[in-house]
Amino acid sequence: xxxxxxxxxxxxxxxxxxxxxxxxxxxxxxxxxxxxxxxxxxxxxxxxxxxxxxxxxxxxxxxxxxxxxxxxxxxxxxxxxxxxxxxxxxxxxxxxxxxxxxxxxxxxxxxxxxxxxxxxxxxxxxxxxxxxxxxxxxxxxx
Numbered sequence: 001x002x003x004x005x006x007x008x009x010x011x012x013x014x015x016x017x018x019x020x021x022x023x024x025x026x027x028x029x030x031x032x033x034x035x036x037x038x039x040x041x042x043x044x045x046x047x048x049x050x051x052x053x054x055x056x057x058x059x060x061x062x063x064x065x066x067x068x069x070x071x072x073x074x075x076x077x078x079x080x081x082x083x084x085x086x087x088x089x090x091x092x093x094x095x096x097x098x099x100x101x102x103x104x105x106x107x108x109x110x111x112x113x114x115x116x117x118x119x120x121x122x123x124x125x126x127x128x129x130x131x132x133x134x135x136x137x138x139x140x141x142x
Contacts, residue, residue: 031060035123047112054119061126068130072137095125 028036038044038053069088073081102118 029127031057031064032127034060047116050116051119054116054123057123058119058126061123061130065126065130065133068133068137068139072133075137091129098122098125 035053035057038056039050043049044053069084073084076084099122102121107114107118
């Protein structure tokens with residue numbers, strides 16, 4: 001009996017994991033959908049194309065960041081606005097420091113795919129901030 005119980009539990013865990021992944025896939029942001037479509041297209045088959053796809057997504061997330069930041073600022077009282085402004089400045093400083101690190105000498109011998117990796121990580125950094133600010137603004141996560 002204990003083996004049967006274990007197998008049932010394992011099956012239910014796998015089923016739950018699959019349903020969570022399916023829900024996450026359905027909740028993709030249109031920017032991510034466009035990025036994936038670009039990467040899956042002939043443009044995305046090259047290193048230069050992949051970097052271009054990431055750059056386009058990064059610009060879209062930057063635009064979204066500006067929108068959601070403005071929306072959240074309009075919702076806040078003056079004291080909270082000052083706190084968000086300070087937080088955003090620190091986040092921008094982090095992002096700039098990260099970009100300087102990414103441009104450091106350590107990347108020189110990492111090959112061309114390191115550029116793609118870095119470009120996609122920069123997309124992730126901005127996406128993460130947007131999603132955080134969306135939650136603060138009371139928007140449903142996408």
